[in-house]
Amino acid sequence: MSQAASNAALGLSQSPALASGFQFPSIHNFPPFYTLQPTASTWNNQADLWGTIIMRYYRHHRLYQLDLDDSLTNEQLFNNQRINRKLKPEAIQAIVDEMVKKGDAEWDATSQKRRAIIYWRKPEDWAAMISSWVFESGLNNSILTYYEIAHGENSEDQEFYNIHATVLQKTMDVLVKRGVAATFQGANFEEMGVKFFNAGA
Amino acid sequence: NPTTANGLGTDTQDTPGIACPACTFHNDPFMIQCEICGAELQDAESVAFLLDRQQQHQRSISQLPSTIDSPSPPSSTLSTGTNQVSDSNALKTTGGNKFMPSLSSFYTRTASGNGSSKQSPEDANSVKLSFRAGGNGNFHTLLRAALAARVWDSKPKKRVAESSTALPSTTALETAQAAPSIKVGGISGIMRTVETNKKATDETLSQAFQDLQGLMDKAAEMVALAETISNRLAKSNTMDSEETVTFKTYLLSMGITSPVTKDTAGAVFHKELARELVEFILPIVEREGGTMSLMDIYCVFNRARGVELISPKDLHTACQMFQDLNLPLRLRKFDSGLLVIQTMARYSDDEVSSTISKRIQNLPPGAGLTAVELASAIQISVALAQDQLLMAESRGLICRDESVEGLRFFDNLFAKWEI
Structure with missing residues (x-):
């Protein structure tokens, strides 16, 4: 609350919450927020703020992929019709670049910086979450497909439900590296299998 | 008034000229004043006659294309003339109406000044003589004799002696001599008046320029004086006394007393110029809020230097030395190309x-x-x-x-x- 109070003192109006229940911080209504700041220190702060807002937005909406060509994603986040400002694609790229540096995002190598995965939760955190779920459900020592983890009946109430394939693969890579699980090649990505060992966790 | 509507030729034949009542000169019938003595030539009646004739003359000129059916009748006065002219002439008579007031007013003016010495004192350097019925030959012979004898060389002395000896009777004579009352009229008189005025104007002008020249001489002296004083001040060690400081500010406000020149400074000209510039311009820049464009400084500085002007390039070079010389001003170039001088202390x-x-x-x-x-x-x-x-x-x-x-x-x- 103290943060909100001190931010409010800076004189920006608060946007109403979105239909999804997400509320942008009032800095989202600050016109210079939509201009790439040429001063390095200012830009660092600006990119940090954008990164945080993007992560919050993606977490709230359980989104994983940022697509510069997907207007639907950009409509609310990067386009503020209230103050008639819009973040340009170059600025978004620059912001994601900053996020990539911090490990909060990763460009899709084939997309030429048009698509990126936003890690609003780190693969390590996902790994811990999935493995604990596996052990709690007694699914260890049996082979699970990626599909079962991401879209299966058992994981419906889990936070990683509908997890993005790339994020899932990263998570599995972390688990394999730790020696907690082993992966098995499948016909396609969804048929890939994974087996969690007892000794883990 | 015997006039005809036929034209001007008969008029000039009928009236051979008007003899001046004062000097008997035969003037042109159109003259109102005597060409020689400026005396009034015509009485009221003859002026009226003149007016009428001039009016008629105008009418006849304007009527030239359409005179066949309606020859304008003779008229003694303007009123009768306008009564008798046909409608087609009504417009033309207005021309005569216009002419009328100027001439009549001229007449009244000369009439009112009648008898008195109305003419302004003229230049008496020339005399115009007119001869009627001979006599000019005799006069000419006498004049030549007088010129040859140079009578004017001896006469003034005699007059002065006369006036000094005969005291009681000289007053009238002296005043007459002091203001020679030779009246010159006519065109030559007017020309002489114009010439006199012109001469007076010339004199005034030359006097005015003499004053200016004097001012310039004085200014040069003042600069020299200021220079000597500043030199003396520089030599004496009592620089911190209040009077000296005050006096120096006076000198400063008069301009830069001994401006640095290429001759005096030589190789270190720009360095010295930079120092002089800072000394002079610093209070001004501070007064202007800490920033002045180089252009403004150029104007102010050169004005203070008076005659020892510097080029913009010299100023620029001097300003670039501020930093090296550790002077409290900086030349700053903005991205736009604008050059300004800023104080360091107040304008960081x-x-x-x-x-x-x-x-x-x-x-x-x-x-x-x-x-x-x-x-x-x-x-x-x-x-x-x-x-x-x-x-x-x-x-x-x-x-x-x-x-x-x-x-x-x-x-x-x-x-x-x-x-």
Whole structure:
């Protein structure tokens, strides 16, 4: 609350919450927020703020992929019709670049910086979450497909439900590296299998 | 009044000329005053006659194409003339009407001044003589004899002697001599008046220019005096006394007393110039708020130097030496190419930036500041305002908003935002 109070003192109006229940911080209504700041220190702060807002937005909406060509994603986040400002694609790229540096995002190598995965939760955190779920459900020592983890009946109430394939693969890579699980090649990505060992966790 | 409507030829034949009642000169019948003595020639009746004739003359000229059916009748006065002329002539008589007042007023003017010595005192250097019925030959012989004898050389002495001896009777004579009352009239008189006036104007002008020359001479003396005084002050060691300081400010306000020149300074000319410039311009720059464009400084400085003008290039070179010479002014070139001189003490970048930052923070929430707004608010040029804003931005105090409406600067909330 103290943060909100001190931010409010800076004189920006608060946007109403979105239909999804997400509320942008009032800095989202600050016109210079939509201009790439040429001063390095200012830009660092600006990119940090954008990164945080993007992560919050993606977490709230359980989104994983940022697509510069997907207007639907950009409509609310990067386009503020209230103050008639819009973040340009170059600025978004620059912001994601900053996020990539911090490990909060990763460009899709084939997309030429048009698509990126936003890690609003780190693969390590996902790994811990999935493995604990596996052990709690007694699914260890049996082979699970990626599909079962991401879209299966058992994981419906889990936070990683509908997890993005790339994020899932990263998570599995972390688990394999730790020696907690082993992966098995499948016909396609969804048929890939994974087996969690007892000794883990 | 015997006039005919046939034309002018008969008129001139009928009237051979008007003899002047004063000098008997035969004047042209159109003259009102005597050409020789300026005396009035005609009585009221003859002037009326003259008016009528001139009017008629005009009418006959204007009527030339249409005189066949309606020859204008003779008229003694203007009223009868207008009564008798046909409608087709009504317009033309207005021409005569116009002519009328000027001539009649001229007449009344000369009539009122009748008898008295109305003419202005003329230049008496020439006398015009007219002879009627002979006598000019005799006069000419006498005149030549007088010229040959140079009678005027001996006469004045005699007169002075006369006046000094015969005291009681001289007063009238002297006044007559003092103001020779030879009246010269006519065209030559007018010309002489014009010439006299012209001569007087010339004299006044030359006197005025003499004054100017005197002023210039005095100014040169003053500069020389100021120079000697400043030299004496430089030699004496009592520089800190209050009187000396005051006196020096007086000298300063008169201009730069001994400006540095290429001759006096030689190789170190620009260095010396830089020192002199700083000494002179520093209080002015501070008074102007800490920043002055190089152009303004060039004008002010050269004006103070008087005759020892410097070129813009010399000034620029001197200004570039401020830093090396550790002088309290700096030449600054903005990205726009604008060259300014700034004081270091009062016009540091920190101060400007923080002033701008404060100004922006005091704006109503959500409002930004453009270079134009800043320029008009603190009375500086837009280019300078823009550069100052960019400087404050580069220091992270403010941030920019680029939109279709232009570049606007806001308080840097990014640095303060807690998320």
